Amino acid sequence: MPLDYDLIRNWHFDDLRQRYDERDVILYALGIGLGADPLDPRQLRYVYEDGLRVFPSMAAVLGYPGFWMKDPRTGVTWTHVVHGEQRIHYHARFPSRGEVTGRSRITHVIDKGADKGALVVTERTIHDAAAGTLLATLQQVTFCRADGGFGHSDPPLEPLPKVPGTQADDCCELTTLPQGALLYRLNGDRNPLHADPAVAASAGFSRPILHGLCTYAYATQALVRTLCDGDEERLAYLHGRFSAPVLPGETLRVEFWRSRPDLAQFQVRVKERDVIVLSHGVAGLRPALQP
Template identity: 65%
Template sequence: MAIDYDLIKNWQFADVRQAYTEKDVMLYALSIGLAQDPLDESQLPFVYEANLKVFPSMAAVLGYPGFWMKDPKAGITWVKLVHGEQRMAFHQPFPASGEVIGRSRISHVIDKGADKGALVVTERKIYNAANEDLLATVQQVTFCRADGGFGTSDEAPEALPKVPSTPPDHVCALPTLPNAALLYRLNADLNPLHVDPAVARQAGYPQPILHGLCTYGVATHAIVKTLCAYDPNRLAYLNTRFSAPVYPGETLVVEMWQGQAGTVQFQAKVAERDIVVLSNGIAGVKA
């Protein structure tokens, strides 16, 4: 069924106020694999309340408006949705605990054609509730595979660039925990696809898959480790495309190409299957 452009473009979201604690901050960091070596003091600040730092990709689970596309009023074939891309810009450090306000809107509705589906871009700005400072901007690109052909369309956001064909400048391999999905779901996403083997088999997977945003967090870890010396404030933005699922316990190999003015292109592969799972990645790193 084709999307009603005006309905979706003008979808109204209530502000989402969310309090989080130091325990939430530490759980998020542990769920994306930080501090697997508890003696690594460079990672300890993300999981220890003394001088606790918020890992930047935690913006993914703060101020989230929920699975609004499942609302029957939206008229979207939600069972055929695919999370296509994730883009984040980091404006200021998150306090170690506090309250945020998430304000969401639909920035783009793009018709790919009746046989090709549609793209819907949901933009969420996350503010510090204490002073209204803008902390992060999150864009989620959703591919609505069964909902194209409505005619009216916005221009698509600038496409994410393909990585160079030359050998990467840096490679960082990070293992994911076998129970990573069980940990990550406690942040926000309780979808049984990530925990129940029967549900995973019904969806066509041999076992539960890792949350895409957990994979995103592991890739963020690789870049913060390799190019930011574990200083989260140096990461300005990180955008990527989801290409294939990851199974918990697999090793993520992140390949990075450094460009000018702090830009970094990257992709992530699963070592065990030699398959690209994050493609067309680009990040900004401050000096």
């Protein structure tokens, strides 16, 4: 049935305070495959407490309000909800331990039609709870496949660009962990689709699938490694559209187009199946600091 536009558009979120420490930072990094080469100093900095850094895509799991669409008051057919796009702007480095405040609000409710569903855009800002510093701004686009047709609608977000039709300028291949979904779910998303073979089979998958945000994190790794010379602070923003699931253990081929010195476009392809799993990727790059 259609969504109640006014109800969803004005949905209230309490501010969410979350503490994290070095253990959480390291567990997140291990769950996205960092540390696979324990002698690589560019990976070790995210998995070893001496000089520990927070890998930027960890912003996606901090200050998260939970699966609020499962609340029966929303009227959302939550079993038909999928993660459509993820957009993150990075403003400042996350400390290796501390407390953050997540502030969420609904910015767009978009009717695609009675038979085409609806899009709901949730914006979350993450602040250092002690200093008040804005660390990151996130936009999550949720596709509510069974809830369109309510009429009143916000204008759409600026669309993400398609990648060029030319051959990619560069690529980076990363192999996901066979146990990656079991590790990544410890960051907070305990959906059994990522752990229980029976649940995955009932959804039509041969095995539990990888979290979309884990795929997003692998893409972030590839960009930091290939385009930022391993310096995560050069990544200003990273946006992408989820187009297909990944099975843990598959190899991701991240293909880049260097549009400008401060901009790259990308897509992520599963090498074994030749399927694009993350499309319309765009990343903003800051210049390297002069020594």
